Amino acid sequence: MNSTQKIALVTGGSxxxxxxxxxxxxxxxIDVIVTYHTRKEDAEAVVKEIENNGRKAVALQLVPVTYPLLKLLHHGCPTC
Structure with a gap:
């Protein structure tokens, strides 16, 4: 018996x-992971509504990362 549960990742889910x-x-x-940038309360309301539908849900804040920051994290210095 296969009892796998589907989970969706929805960006901008707030x-x-x-x-x-x-x-x-x-x-x-389907259980749902929603992401948001600044609207935490809105995202939490979506989670609550999903849970009221009998599914599992979680909201995660995702902050956009700029290319220079990625370069710094990867190389240790922005000019490398």
Whole structure:
């Protein structure tokens, strides 16, 4: 017996199309991870709605990273 549960990752899940997609997926029996940038309260409301649909959900804040920062993290200095 295969009892794998589907999990969706929805970026921008705190509002608009991302929110609607996350909620629609939960109604189809899929657990959802939603990401947000600054709208923590909105993302938490989406999580609550998904949980009210009987699914598991979590909201994660993702902060955009610029290329110079990636270069610094990868190489240890921005001019390398």
């Amino acid at each position: 509002r608009g199309l991302g929110r609607n997609t996350a909620i629609a997926l939960s109604r189809k029996g």
